[in-house]
Amino acid sequence: MAFVDDLGAALDKTPGGGIILTSLDAVMDWSRGKSLWMMPMGTACCAMELIAASFSRFDFDRHGSIPRPDPRHCDVMVVAGTITRKMAPAVKRLYEQMPDPKWVIAMGNCAVSGGIFYYDTYSVIRGVDEFLPVDVYISGCPPRPEALQDAILRLREQVATDSIVPGRDRQLNTILPTPGSPRKGDSAAADGDDS
């Protein structure tokens, strides 16, 4: 995305470029939020729920969120399971292989804080946020796929506030309807969600 980054940086400095940049951001965030491909970092029993999320009952394809076997295809790493001290370098390396922009979901108590392995354990990392920047935390042991679904939708809201220029925040609902919000049941809802 080097071209987009350069373009965004140039537009940010140009007088009047902010208007174009805002439009460009809206398009970029809309497309990014609709295709959050997952890096399934399943290391323990939470991976069962992560696998279930991809199949027909929960069907995350409808959110545009599909698991990919290669970190270079992925936007969001879902850390589902206990991370041990021996596994942590591998997780970090896979995260570094993902192209920017990238996000991390910590799924389950082990990935959030170490979970039941918090005390009296010599080998478990107490939360994947010791070495990765986590965007969404899901509690549960393990969490239901619905919780992961909620995390994907909330991550969309966060993606929608990102700009292609670092440090610049975008106002929500400016041009295109923001993916993920408003939620279902909101009568004034624009289109743009999964209906």
Add this chain to the structure above:
Amino acid sequence: MNIDELREHLCSTYPDLCPLFSVEYGDGMLMVDSSRLHEAASDLRDLGFDRLGMVTAVDTGDEFELVYRVQSREMHAGIFVKTRVARDVASIASVNDLWPAANWQEREVFDMFGIVFEGHPDLRRILLTDDWVGYPLRKDYEDERIIRRPDYI
């Protein structure tokens, strides 16, 4: 050979250990001195105990108790062979030459307890990282990264 004949055979081979040998429900327990472990294991394998189920160890505080589970597919019997080694010179003969299955099992015991298996072809850590300091399943293992559970939980 059935289990009663096996018992008689072992009692004649190891008379001083015979009181420790018990057979219930086709399982037995044999306590041997650590210097005679390889000899006893070799005997058992020649008797038809062709499968090594597991190798593990117990830290009793004063010494380590090694536990070998050997099984016979023909006799439908299994025996726990136990031996004790001192903490300061924790070393025992490897049974890798008798049962190749002992290779990784002994590496795990070495990894967790620091017991050295003499004659093992590839004795290095198997579960923990190679630069790990200490042996975590020893009772006196200390690591500043461990958070102890407080009393109120």
